[in-house]
Amino acid sequence: MSAQAETLISDIPAYVRRVGEQARAASRALARAEGRARDDGLRAIAAVIRREAAALRAANAEDLAAGRKRGLDTALLDRLELTDARIEAMALGLEQIAELPDPVGAISGLQARPSGIRVGRMRVPLGVVAIIYESRPNVTADAAGLCLKSGNACVLRGGSEAIRSNRAIAACIAEGLAAAGLPAAAVQIIETTDRAAVGALITLDEHVDVLVPRGGKGLIERIMREATVPMIKHLDGVCHVYVDAGADAAMAERIAINAKTQRYGTCNTMETLLIHRDAAAGLLPGLAERFRELGVELRGCEESRALVPAMAAATPEDWDAEYLAPVLAVRVVPDLDAAMAHIARHGSGHTEAIVTESWSRAQRFLREVDSSSVMVNASTRFADGFEYGLGAEIGISTDKLHARGPVGLEGLTSEKYVVLGEGHVRE
Amino acid sequence: MSAQAETLISDIPAYVRRVGEQARAASRALARAEGRARDDGLRAIAAVIRREAAALRAANAEDLAAGRKRGLDTALLDRLELTDARIEAMALGLEQIAELPDPVGAISGLQARPSGIRVGRMRVPLGVVAIIYESRPNVTADAAGLCLKSGNACVLRGGSEAIRSNRAIAACIAEGLAAAGLPAAAVQIIETTDRAAVGALITLDEHVDVLVPRGGKGLIERIMREATVPMIKHLDGVCHVYVDAGADAAMAERIAINAKTQRYGTCNTMETLLIHRDAAAGLLPGLAERFRELGVELRGCEESRALVPAMAAATPEDWDAEYLAPVLAVRVVPDLDAAMAHIARHGSGHTEAIVTESWSRAQRFLREVDSSSVMVNASTRFADGFEYGLGAEIGISTDKLHARGPVGLEGLTSEKYVVLGEGHVRE
Numbered sequence: 001m002s003a004q005a006e007t008l009i010s011d012i013p014a015y016v017r018r019v020g021e022q023a024r025a026a027s028r029a030l031a032r033a034e035g036r037a038r039d040d041g042l043r044a045i046a047a048v049i050r051r052e053a054a055a056l057r058a059a060n061a062e063d064l065a066a067g068r069k070r071g072l073d074t075a076l077l078d079r080l081e082l083t084d085a086r087i088e089a090m091a092l093g094l095e096q097i098a099e100l101p102d103p104v105g106a107i108s109g110l111q112a113r114p115s116g117i118r119v120g121r122m123r124v125p126l127g128v129v130a131i132i133y134e135s136r137p138n139v140t141a142d143a144a145g146l147c148l149k150s151g152n153a154c155v156l157r158g159g160s161e162a163i164r165s166n167r168a169i170a171a172c173i174a175e176g177l178a179a180a181g182l183p184a185a186a187v188q189i190i191e192t193t194d195r196a197a198v199g200a201l202i203t204l205d206e207h208v209d210v211l212v213p214r215g216g217k218g219l220i221e222r223i224m225r226e227a228t229v230p231m232i233k234h235l236d237g238v239c240h241v242y243v244d245a246g247a248d249a250a251m252a253e254r255i256a257i258n259a260k261t262q263r264y265g266t267c268n269t270m271e272t273l274l275i276h277r278d279a280a281a282g283l284l285p286g287l288a289e290r291f292r293e294l295g296v297e298l299r300g301c302e303e304s305r306a307l308v309p310a311m312a313a314a315t316p317e318d319w320d321a322e323y324l325a326p327v328l329a330v331r332v333v334p335d336l337d338a339a340m341a342h343i344a345r346h347g348s349g350h351t352e353a354i355v356t357e358s359w360s361r362a363q364r365f366l367r368e369v370d371s372s373s374v375m376v377n378a379s380t381r382f383a384d385g386f387e388y389g390l391g392a393e394i395g396i397s398t399d400k401l402h403a404r405g406p407v408g409l410e411g412l413t414s415e416k417y418v419v420l421g422e423g424h425v426r427e
Numbered sequence: 428m429s430a431q432a433e434t435l436i437s438d439i440p441a442y443v444r445r446v447g448e449q450a451r452a453a454s455r456a457l458a459r460a461e462g463r464a465r466d467d468g469l470r471a472i473a474a475v476i477r478r479e480a481a482a483l484r485a486a487n488a489e490d491l492a493a494g495r496k497r498g499l500d501t502a503l504l505d506r507l508e509l510t511d512a513r514i515e516a517m518a519l520g521l522e523q524i525a526e527l528p529d530p531v532g533a534i535s536g537l538q539a540r541p542s543g544i545r546v547g548r549m550r551v552p553l554g555v556v557a558i559i560y561e562s563r564p565n566v567t568a569d570a571a572g573l574c575l576k577s578g579n580a581c582v583l584r585g586g587s588e589a590i591r592s593n594r595a596i597a598a599c600i601a602e603g604l605a606a607a608g609l610p611a612a613a614v615q616i617i618e619t620t621d622r623a624a625v626g627a628l629i630t631l632d633e634h635v636d637v638l639v640p641r642g643g644k645g646l647i648e649r650i651m652r653e654a655t656v657p658m659i660k661h662l663d664g665v666c667h668v669y670v671d672a673g674a675d676a677a678m679a680e681r682i683a684i685n686a687k688t689q690r691y692g693t694c695n696t697m698e699t700l701l702i703h704r705d706a707a708a709g710l711l712p713g714l715a716e717r718f719r720e721l722g723v724e725l726r727g728c729e730e731s732r733a734l735v736p737a738m739a740a741a742t743p744e745d746w747d748a749e750y751l752a753p754v755l756a757v758r759v760v761p762d763l764d765a766a767m768a769h770i771a772r773h774g775s776g777h778t779e780a781i782v783t784e785s786w787s788r789a790q791r792f793l794r795e796v797d798s799s800s801v802m803v804n805a806s807t808r809f810a811d812g813f814e815y816g817l818g819a820e821i822g823i824s825t826d827k828l829h830a831r832g833p834v835g836l837e838g839l840t841s842e843k844y845v846v847l848g849e850g851h852v853r854e
Contacts, residue, residue, distance in 0.1 A: 028771070031795055105794070111816065117805050119815045126827050127797065209827050230657065230828050251850035258852035344455070353846075366845050367532070368458055370554065378544050378848025387853070388546045388844065389538065400553050400636050401657050402828040405844040417815065417832040418793050419780075421805025423678035425685035426814070 009192045016200035019155055019188050020207030023128045026185035027153035031125060035102035037180055038148055042098040045176030046091040049141065052172050053087045059168035060137065067161050079135045080162055090141040090169075097145045100391045103409040104151045107418060117424050121415040125151030127209040129412060130201050131394075132157045132223060134215040137165035143212070144173055144187040146394050150412035153186050155208065157201060160193035167191075202227035210412075212395055217322070232407055234372075234398040236322040237267030237350040239380045242339040242365070244356035245278040251377060252279070252355045253287055258379040259353065261294050265324045267396060268351050268373075268383040272319060272329040274339045277303070280332045284308055296326045303332035319346045336361050340368055347371060349398040351383040372398050372405035436619045443627035446582055446615050447634030450555045453612035454580035458552060462529035464607055465575055469525040472603030473518040476568065479599050480514045486595035487564065494588050506562045507589055517568040517596075524572045527818045530836035531578045534845060544851050548842040552578030554636040556839060557628050558821075559584045559650060561642040564592035570639070571600055571614040573821050577839040580613050582635065584628060587620035594618075629654035637839075639822055644749070659834055661799075661825040663749040664694030664777040666807045669766040669792070671783035672705035678804060679706070679782045680714050685806040686780065688721050692751045694823060695778050695800075695810040699746060699756040701766045704730070707759045711735055723753040730759035746773040763788050767795055774798060776825040778810040799825050799832035 009015045030038070049056070060082040067077055103123065110120030129152045131143045140156055147154035158166040170189045177186055190197050202211055202223055211231045213223045220235050241259050243252045259270035275284060280303070288308040291298055298304075299314040311330065318329040319342070333339045343352050353375035354365040362376045373383040383406065385393025390408030397403045403411030436442045457465070476483070487509040494504055530550065537547030556579045558570045567583055574581035585593040597616045604613055617624050629638055629650055638658045640650045647662050668686050670679045686697035702711060707730070715735040718725055725731075726745045727738040738757065745756040746769070760766045770779050780802035781792040789803045800810040810833060812820025817835030824830045830838030 028795065028797075031797070032791075113814060113816055115809065115814060117809055117814070122793065122801075124794075124797070230826070248850065254850060254852055262853050364459075366549065367551075368455065370455075370458070370551070371843065373844040373846060374549075375846035376848060377850050378846050379852040381853040382542065382544055382846055382848075382851070383844070387540065387542060387544070389540055399657070400841040404841055414827040414831055416798065417800040417810070419800060419802035419805050419809055421803060421809075423675065423681060423804050424809070425681055425806040426689050426808040 009194070012192065012194055012196040013200045015192070016190070016197050016204060017207070019190065020128065020201075020204045022185035023153040023155050023188060024207045026183040027125065027127045029183045030148075030151045030153055030186055033151070033182060035105065037182060038151065039098040041148055041177050041180035041182045042094045042145055044179040045141070045145070045173050046094040048172040048175045049087060049091045049094070049169070052168070053084060056082055056087055056165065056168050056172070057084070060165040063162055063164045070161070072161060076135055076161070080137065080165070082137055082165055086138055090138050093142055094145045097149045097392055100149065100409065103149065103413050108415075110420075115424060115426070116421070118420040120418050122418045123413050123415050126412055126414050128153045128155065128207055130155045130157065130208045130211050130229070132198060132201070132211065132213045132215070132219070134159045134219060135162055137162045137169060139214060140166045140169045140189070141173070143394065146392055146409060146412060148182075148186060150409045152412055155188050155190065155201065157190040157198060163193055198223070199226060202229055205229055214395055230402075232395055232397050232399070232403055232411060234267060234348075234350060234396045236348045237269070238271050238320065238322050238346060238348040239268055239351045240272050240274055240343050240347060241270045241353045241355065241380060242274040242333075242336075242343070243276060243279050243283060244336065244354055244358060244361055245276040246357050247279055247355045248357060249279075249283055252283055253290065255353065255355050255377070255379050256287060257290060257294070259381055260291070260296060260328050261326070262379070262381045264326055266381070268380050269324070270328070270380050271321060271323055272331065272346070274331050274333050274342060275304070276336075276339070277332055277334050280304065280307055284330070291328065294326070296328055298328050298330050300330040301332055304330045322348070336364065340365070343369055343371070350396070351375065351380045353378060353380050372396070436621070439619065439621055439623040440627045442619070443617070443624050443631060444634070446617065447555065447628075447631045449612035450580040450582050450615060451634045453610040454552065454554045456610045457575075457578045457580060457613055460578070460609060462532065464609060465578065466525040468575055468604050468607035468609045469521045469572055471606040472568070472572070472600050473521040475599040475602045475606075476514060476518045476521070476596070479595070480511060483509055483514055483592065483595050483599070484511070487592040490589055490591045497588070499588060503562055503588070507564065507592070509564055509592055513565055517565050520569055521572045524576050524819055527576065527836065530576065530840050535842075537847075542851060542853070543848070545847040547845050549845045550840050550842050553839055553841050555580045555582065555634055557582045557584065557635045557638050557656070559625060559628070559638065559640045559642070559646070561586045561646060562589055564589045564596060566641060567593045567596040567616065568600070570821065573819055573836060573839060575609075575613060576819075577836045579839055582615050582617065582628065584617040584625060590620055625650070626653060629656055632656050641822055657829075659822055659824050659826070659830055659838060661694060661775075661777060661823045663775045664696070665698050665747065665749050665773060665775040666695055666778045667699050667701055667770050667774055667780070668697045668807060669701040669760075669763075669770075669779070669781045670703060670706050670710060671763065671781060671785060671788055672703040673784050674706055674782045675784060676706075676710055679710055680717065682780065682782050682804070682806050683714060684717060684721070686808055687718070687723060687755050688753070689806070689808045691753055693808070695807050696751070697755070697807050698748060698750055699758065699773070701758050701760050701769060702731070703763075703766070704759055704761055707731065707734055711757070718755065721753070723755055725755050725757050727757040728759055731757045749775070763791060767792070770796055770798070777823070778802065778807045780805060780807050799823070
């Protein structure tokens with residue numbers, strides 16, 4: 001395993017194109033491989049990762065040392081670190097993916113048509129998936145595992161600060177693939193930290209079928225501006241909980257506290273609490289006290305500040321903010337329509353929840369709120385591939401086309417039509 | 428109904444943005460409307476179209492006169508013409524769409540999770556669909572009907588040569604929508620023929636969820652270059668039939684003739700015939716004679732020309748050509764792998780068929796050919812929404828994300844997650 005930080009590549013676009021061509025060729029071999037061979041590959045990679053734990057830690061130590069020298073902050077260095085527990089988690093994660101049912105090959109809806117042909121849909125891999133991510137090197141193993149399971153070749157572009165760790169993990173993956181008789185180019189990492197490689201990768205429509213960017217809003221926005229390859233992505237999570245008139249007060253408090261404080265930095269954390277006018281007086285003072293105890297800063301509209309004078313005044317920017325921090329915007333609304341209008345205007349289409357005892361308002365909220373997850377009487381924190389039973393998660397999509405919401409293995413596949421005839425021609 | 432050719436609009440981007448905002452608002456009203464109200468709207472529009480047939484023909488006559496004056500060719504003028512039969516077909520088409528099952532609202536896969544929440548997926552409209560098309564004014568009614576049925580608002584941008592016809596149809600649609608109590612902005616046409624309106628529409632990400640361009644390759648390529656809104660589209664149809672060794676000769680001939688000659692100008696017409704070396708000597712001379720009788724020009728590889736010396740020599744361009752005409756490229760290949768490699772290199776991912784008696788080669792072809800429709804012993808001409816039983820077709824997609832192959836009402840919808848709890852929070 002190489003310890004050098006940089007491979008010298010003179011012609012970046014030509015290099016990325018070659019990687020893409022190799023990925024395309026490998027994707028055809030993967031489409032031929034049986035599910036068992038792909039599962040064997042996943043288990044073989046896990047075994048190599050366990051065996052090479054010391055080498056992985058050594059490569060990671062060099063990344064950490066270089067990062068400290070470059071002055072990376074503590075949070076970033078923490079995300080970058082590969083501990084023994086994290087290495088074991090990578091191996092275990094791959095073994096768990098191997099246990100999931102094969103997401104490709106199934107033919108559904110096969111039906112005979114009046115013409116005599118039989119028509120159905122076969123679930124197939126997308127082909128080549130490119131994943132662009134930041135500091136956590138464990139994404140290298142996780143993402144490669146999900147792509148391999150779903151029969152896709154992948155091209156991985158991690159952060160420059162993790163290049164030595166990612167190379168070391170890639171070497172383990174290559175060994176595992178070879179042991180299972182799968183093509184080495186099924187999983188490739190971009191061997192240069194040059195930013196031009198990202199630009200080349202996200203416009204390589206011919207050889208890349210989908211991009212999965214994983215990282216902060218800045219990374220996603222940069223890629224959105226330049227990419228011509230379609231993406232599975234979410235930009236941000238400005239999630240809402242709306243407490244309806246007549247809601248169970250204890251339930252409303254429990255859900256609001258959980259949606260905000262169970263974790264602050266996740267995209268499914270509540271960022272704005274909307275409360276019906278008739279529920280506010282009874283609920284808001286006590287709830288504000290609970291949030292105060294938990295160290296959450298509240299920023300409210302005038303009507304909520306009339307009930308809780310200690311609350312700071314919200315500015316217009318607060319309604320659009322993804323705090324990812326112990327801060328919560330609070331707004332009192334006159335009715336369900338006003339709550340849904342607020343969500344339509346300020347939400348990011350990620351996850352919204354209503355707390356209500358009203359059957360008809362619950363139905364309206366479910367039907368009319370245009371978000372990737374819509375919930376009744378549950379915490380927004382449930383919006384997660386594992387909680388939804390997908391068995392895995394490559395990301396969360398707030399787009400409406402293709403995958404929407406938490407994206408598991410199915411989102412890395414497509415369905416093609418199959419037509420079975422016995423010499424049929426069209427009249 | 429106005430007969431003027433052009434509405435003067437000074438600020439095109441502002442105008443298109445206003446249309447988009449109105450469409451977004453209307454899409455929320457449609458999301459609230461019951462399926463029955465949408466079906467009533469479709470039937471009401473059909474009734475107005477029938478009643479206003481004379482007015483539609485009059486508006487169309489003005490388009491035709493202006494088109495003749497501009498020197499449009501006969502084929503284009505024919506596509507532009509609204510005859511009584513075509514007006515009746517528009518009305519009937521809308522009534523047929525009304526009869527289809529409601530594509531939205533269904534919740535599938537609702538399951539209880541260990542946490543206690545129940546998770547399922549609700550099929551919902553995409554929101555706002557923009558359709559950009561060329562001369563046929565009947566697309567105005569068809570596309571509006573499919574969008575209305577699927578609960579989507581739509582913005583229609585037809586060809587400038589059909590602007591008076593499209594306005595007249597839009598007036599009928601508006602009257603039908605009003606009669607059913609649906610918002611007028613559910614179906615809007617772009618009221619200017621200025622090309623800048625297309626540029627504004629295809630980059631209006633905030634208010635348009637998907638573009639459906641319908642027209643020639645030139646139109647699609649122009650839109651692909653500039654659009655930031657995702658598209659449902661196919662660029663071209665370079666479809667293949669591969670005749671395997673040991674294929675039934677009569678079946679192979681029947682399928683090859685049908686796939687090429689049943690219609691020349693459609694995207695699912697065969698453009699290249701691949702024949703296994705062992706089948707070529709027995710099949711090709713007779714087949715070439717049949718094609719000669721039908722007026723189809725063959726352009727072959729050297730090996731096929733050795734069998735049929737009268738055949739013209741294919742140039743490298745022929746392998747990538749979408750003729751849409753009585754011309755067929757012919758190539759002899761040594762085996763299935765060579766046939767699939769040819770398809771991977773030269774195909775457009777639209778539709779490919781194998782004619783074979785081999786079970787295992789049929790399975791390999793179905794699994795490994797990466798096209799939106801893959802067929803065994805059937806003509807490529809079957810690749811069509813009606814033949815597949817979709818009940819309707821908004822277009823055919825050769826993309827892999829979202830809809831693939833013939834796109835019916837389901838392709839105009841998305842699935843969001845719904846989570847049903849009773850006060851559940853995440854541990």
